[in-house]
Amino acid sequence: MGNHGIPRREFMRWASAATALTPFHEAFLPRVGAALAGAVKEYPLIWMQDSACSGCSVSVINTIHPSIKNVILDQILPGHQLFLNYHSTLMAAAGRLSTDAAWETAQKNKGKYVFIVEGAIPTRDGGIDGTLGEEDGKPVTMLEWMRRLAPGAMAILAVGTCAAYGGIPSAAPNPTQSKGVGDVLKMLSVNVPVINIPGCPCHPDWFIGTVVRVLLYGIPPAKDLDEHGRLKVYYGKSVHNRCIFRDYLDDGIFATKFGEAGCMLEIGCKGPFTHADCPIRQWNSGVNWCINANAPCMGCTEPGFPDAHSPLYQRR
Numbered sequence: 001m002g003n004h005g006i007p008r009r010e011f012m013r014w015a016s017a018a019t020a021l022t023p024f025h026e027a028f029l030p031r032v033g034a035a036l037a038g039a040v041k042e043y044p045l046i047w048m049q050d051s052a053c054s055g056c057s058v059s060v061i062n063t064i065h066p067s068i069k070n071v072i073l074d075q076i077l078p079g080h081q082l083f084l085n086y087h088s089t090l091m092a093a094a095g096r097l098s099t100d101a102a103w104e105t106a107q108k109n110k111g112k113y114v115f116i117v118e119g120a121i122p123t124r125d126g127g128i129d130g131t132l133g134e135e136d137g138k139p140v141t142m143l144e145w146m147r148r149l150a151p152g153a154m155a156i157l158a159v160g161t162c163a164a165y166g167g168i169p170s171a172a173p174n175p176t177q178s179k180g181v182g183d184v185l186k187m188l189s190v191n192v193p194v195i196n197i198p199g200c201p202c203h204p205d206w207f208i209g210t211v212v213r214v215l216l217y218g219i220p221p222a223k224d225l226d227e228h229g230r231l232k233v234y235y236g237k238s239v240h241n242r243c244i245f246r247d248y249l250d251d252g253i254f255a256t257k258f259g260e261a262g263c264m265l266e267i268g269c270k271g272p273f274t275h276a277d278c279p280i281r282q283w284n285s286g287v288n289w290c291i292n293a294n295a296p297c298m299g300c301t302e303p304g305f306p307d308a309h310s311p312l313y314q315r316r
């Protein structure tokens with residue numbers, strides 16, 4: 001175990017589970033271990049929280065096995081590969097000291113850092129509805145941070161549906177004109193690869209698996225992403241495709257109210273229109289997932305969520 005929080009054998013078992021049904025075939029697991037523990041390269045990370053509830057940070061932080069400490073501090077950092085240089089909630093520094101860390105990291109590591117964005121970006125009136133820190137007594141907008149930090153990144157990971165597609169902050173009537181990362185980059189004419197990791201929140205395995213994927217293989221080729229910029233290994237099949245309630249559907253048994261046994265299509269399940277591997281991965285370290293808890297899938301990983309899926313509890 002050494003000074004790591006969990007034994008390497010256990011970590012490898014977790015890596016295997018996290019990457020199940022992905023191109024990380026078991027034969028590649030030693031390479032995963034090498035990438036996560038060997039002294040190969042340094043990848044500074046800048047994690048910026050924009051217009052968001054912080055749920056995606058909480059989801060990733062709440063991983064039990066491995067804990068976020070194992071992932072970021074123990075398992076990844078010993079190889080000096082990942083440095084989480086900026087995360088406004090996790091870091092001790094505050095105010096100008098913290099935002100300077102993000103800016104200095106970007107300036108010193110042009111083309112080498114991974115820019116992680118959580119939350120949508122307000123764009124009305126130059127983005128004045130969302131600010132992060134101050135300079136010379138004036139607030140710096142999240143939009144301005146996108147302008148500063150996005151162009152020099154080797155890749156941008158849009159964590160959660162708000163960052164990927166706008167999500168709840170951009171729901172109608174969207175008075176702040178909030179947008180997802182892809183739309184903001186188009187607005188700013190910035191051309192940097194973006195990998196979307198949607199979900200409300202994002203599943204920790206989807207996040208860690210994507211980071212590992214970028215470490216091992218670099219930017220995923222277009223064939224590995226779907227038309228919405230998501231890795232097909234996690235979002236390639238619909239929730240409905242692997243749902244545990246398919247037998248109910250086939251037998252014509254439909255729930256008409258909450259708590260009733262049956263497929264939940266009539267009470268608003270969006271599983272047929274939603275792409276994610278929740279039925280096989282599950283949530284809270286494999287404890288449960290929406291439909292198994294008798295809650296219809298709300299389609300939280302899709303572009304257009306929540307507007308396109310509202311009213312949530314009515315059949316689409």
Ligand code: SF4
Binds near residue numbers: 262
């Ligand atoms: S509960 Fe939803 S995902 Fe499951 S079979 Fe019914 S419609 Fe499909």
Ligand code: SF4
Binds near residue numbers: 199278296299300301
């Ligand atoms: S089952 Fe549907 S609503 Fe639940 S987390 Fe998965 S995609 Fe989101």
